[in-house]
Amino acid sequence: MAQYDLVCIGCGPAGEKAATQAAYFKRRVAIIEHGHRPGGAMVNTGTIPSKALRETALLLSAFRRRSVPGIGLRLDRNISIHSLMARMLAVQQIEHDGIESSIDRHAIEIFSGTGRILDPHTVRVTRADGREFDLRTENILIATGSRPTDLKSLGYNHPRIVDSDGLLQLSYLPESLTIVGGGVIGCEYACVFRELGVRVTLIEPRNVILGFLDDEIRDALTRSMEDTGIMVETGRAVRQIIPPDGDEDLCVVLEDGTEVRSTHVLYAAGRSGNTENIGLENIGVVANGRGYLTVDDGGQTTCPGVFAAGDVVGFPALASTSMEQGRVAACRMFGLDYKKVLSNVFPIGLYTIPPIGIVGQTEKAAREAGHDVMVGRAALAMTARGRIIESDALPNIGFLKLVFEYPSRLLLGVQIIGDEAVELIHIGMMVLTAAQADRTIDRFVHSVFNYPTLSETYRLAAVNGLQHIALREGRSDQIAARAKVA
Numbered sequence: 001m002a003q004y005d006l007v008c009i010g011c012g013p014a015g016e017k018a019a020t021q022a023a024y025f026k027r028r029v030a031i032i033e034h035g036h037r038p039g040g041a042m043v044n045t046g047t048i049p050s051k052a053l054r055e056t057a058l059l060l061s062a063f064r065r066r067s068v069p070g071i072g073l074r075l076d077r078n079i080s081i082h083s084l085m086a087r088m089l090a091v092q093q094i095e096h097d098g099i100e101s102s103i104d105r106h107a108i109e110i111f112s113g114t115g116r117i118l119d120p121h122t123v124r125v126t127r128a129d130g131r132e133f134d135l136r137t138e139n140i141l142i143a144t145g146s147r148p149t150d151l152k153s154l155g156y157n158h159p160r161i162v163d164s165d166g167l168l169q170l171s172y173l174p175e176s177l178t179i180v181g182g183g184v185i186g187c188e189y190a191c192v193f194r195e196l197g198v199r200v201t202l203i204e205p206r207n208v209i210l211g212f213l214d215d216e217i218r219d220a221l222t223r224s225m226e227d228t229g230i231m232v233e234t235g236r237a238v239r240q241i242i243p244p245d246g247d248e249d250l251c252v253v254l255e256d257g258t259e260v261r262s263t264h265v266l267y268a269a270g271r272s273g274n275t276e277n278i279g280l281e282n283i284g285v286v287a288n289g290r291g292y293l294t295v296d297d298g299g300q301t302t303c304p305g306v307f308a309a310g311d312v313v314g315f316p317a318l319a320s321t322s323m324e325q326g327r328v329a330a331c332r333m334f335g336l337d338y339k340k341v342l343s344n345v346f347p348i349g350l351y352t353i354p355p356i357g358i359v360g361q362t363e364k365a366a367r368e369a370g371h372d373v374m375v376g377r378a379a380l381a382m383t384a385r386g387r388i389i390e391s392d393a394l395p396n397i398g399f400l401k402l403v404f405e406y407p408s409r410l411l412l413g414v415q416i417i418g419d420e421a422v423e424l425i426h427i428g429m430m431v432l433t434a435a436q437a438d439r440t441i442d443r444f445v446h447s448v449f450n451y452p453t454l455s456e457t458y459r460l461a462a463v464n465g466l467q468h469i470a471l472r473e474g475r476s477d478q479i480a481a482r483a484k485v486a
Contacts, residue, residue: 002109004030006330007123007137009115009278012040013319014310015143016099018326023106025336030135031108032115032125038099040145041311042319043092045165050188052088053081053168054351057195081170084196111135117142117279120305124279139305139333142293143326144274146311151267158243160250161265164189174198176262178252180238181269182209184350187221189266190230191353200230201260203252205237205269210350214362214415216401221352221417224397228353233260241265273312290314297341299329307333321346347429349422354397357425360413360432363403371412374472376402376441376465380418383460384452389419400424400457402441402465406472409440409465420454427458441465 005027008015015031016038023029037044103110113127123135148163162170164185177193179186182204190202202209202225209232210218226232236258242251249261273291280287283303287293292314299307309325311317324342331339350356366373380386380398398418404411414428431443444462449455 002030002135004028004109004135004137006030006139006141006333007032007115007135008141008143009117009123010040010143010145010274010310010312011035011038011099011103011110012143012145012310012322013042014145014312014322014326014329015040015141016102016326017323018141018143018307018309018330019108020102020106021327021330021339022334023108025334025338027334029106029108030137031103031110032113032123032135033110034112034114037092037096038103038110039092039095040143042322043095043099045168047319048091048095049085049088049168050164050192051351052085052091054188054192054353055087056084057192057353060195060197081168081173084173085168115278117282117306120283120303139307141299141326141329141333142275142278142301142306142308142312143310143322144278144312146271146273146291146317149267149270149272154267156241156243156267158250160263161241161243161267164266164268167266170264174262174264176200176249177264177266178203178250178260178262179266179268180241180252181267182206182232182234183268183270184210186266186268187225188351189268191225191228194225194228194230195353199262201252201262202230202232203236203238203254203260204232204234207235209234213356213358214401215364217356217358217415217417220397220399221354221356224354225352233258241267271311271317273314275312298332299325300332305333316346316348318346318348343433345429345432347422347425349425351422354418355421357416357421357423358414359425359429360411361403362413362415363401366403366405366412372406373412374404374406374465374468376404376461376463376468378457378460378464380454380457383454383456385454386419386457388452400461402428402444402458402461404441404465406469409442409469410436411439411441411443416457418454424454424457427455 006022006029008019008031011031011033019029019031111125113125116124118124126132176199178201179190180203182202190200194200236254236256239253239255244250249263250265252260275287275291283306285301285303293308293312295301295308295313299309301308307329309329310322328339328342347359378400381390401415403413411431416424441462444458
């Protein structure tokens with residue numbers, strides 16, 4: 001029986017990075033992967049495919065929102081969604097090749113099949129043809145990811161009621177789409193399909209969509225979505241989805257009796273961890289009601305030597321954090337003094353239209369934490385670059401918000417909505433992770449930004465924040481001076 005230092009169950013971002021991290025430090029590593037290609041949901045079903053479709057939607061919306069005389073574009077309504085994601089296959093191939101090259105370069109053995117834990121040091125591999133064999137190992141990493149809510153378990157078994165994986169497999173664009181669930185996946189797809197000309201209704205049982213967002217950012221996104229024609233219904237749960245007879249529309253019935261009809265329904269209300277049938281009962285590890293595992297800050301489960309990382313441990317369930325969780329787990333299990341803990345400051349990007357980037361505390365969270373909070377704001381359109389790219393249809397949507405402490409001026413959080421928000425947020429992240437002396441909003445005032453760029457919005461927002469300090473302290477002369485230098 002082969003002996004390994006680490007066996008990773010799953011080769012998504014967490015499993016692959018844990019494996020390569022351990023192998024880099026000369027540990028013998030094996031990966032068990034049931035999919036045809038590595039990469040998990042990040043490459044195969046979620047991140048890459050959905051972002052490829054979004055890029056097409058942005059291209060189409062650019063012609064509509066930033067009209068150029070003499071140039072037009074018409075979308076063939078019979079085109080398949082797969083055709084709209086033309087770049088997806090090329091990007092997926094490059095990502096697959098990169099992962100497989102890394103696995104080969106680090107001499108990691110990869111086994112095709114499913115993995116089941118027999119004890120803390122034994123994993124059984126079952127191949128597609130039914131053959132089985134066991135691997136012995138010092139450590140195990142569970143990186144099995146998550147999946148959409150099972151529609152059949154909810155009683156929905158109709159080809160036009162789909163989850164987030166099935167949506168991208170439709171053979172043609174829906175005429176209309178009802179999305180159940182106003183979380184990240186639901187809101188991102190609502191924006192994308194509306195840009196593609198689909199009539200979209202978004203249903204969220206809670207009173208607001210994306211409840212973790214800053215109130216101002218969420219309100220701006222909601223207004224933008226409604227302005228583009230998305231019907232946003234909140235505060236009412238779905239009672240049932242009535243399948244049609246023949247080619248009629250599906251009927252989504254809300255708890256107050258309201259009926260919403262559409263050709264297709266995307267059910268995007270929650271995901272579950274892939275922890276069934278992997279042998280948790282053999283090591284005394286118990287998943288929660290949604291299939292997620294509890295781990296310590298190094299990724300270890302309640303069973304010594306058995307770790308978990310990525311979507312299977314729940315929030316934040318981002319590809320970026322999953323990679324780091326995998327690396328940290330590998331370093332912890334072998335006592336490597338390299339990555340000891342996942343940073344508590346990490347950016348979150350929402351690929352809605354417009355996109356959103358957030359890092360650190362929201363204004364509300366900072367106040368609840370006991371800080372004396374002040375805010376600096378600036379619209380992206382205040383910069384020359386913002387005015388160049390400003391949408392004709394939806395002007396002045398984007399803005400940047402700095403949340404900071406008074407009187408120290410220490411930066412506590414950054415929230416951005418608008419073009420390039422997912423990229424811009426990293427500037428704020430680097431200041432948030434700096435030494436305390438360099439973590440004030442003055443850092444933005446004294447920095448030089450390329451012109452014309454949206455990055456200049458940081459300086460304008462910081463100046464706005466300093467103006468608010470001057471106003472609070474009754475120094476009206478400095479308010480005028482700050483306005484002039486802005």
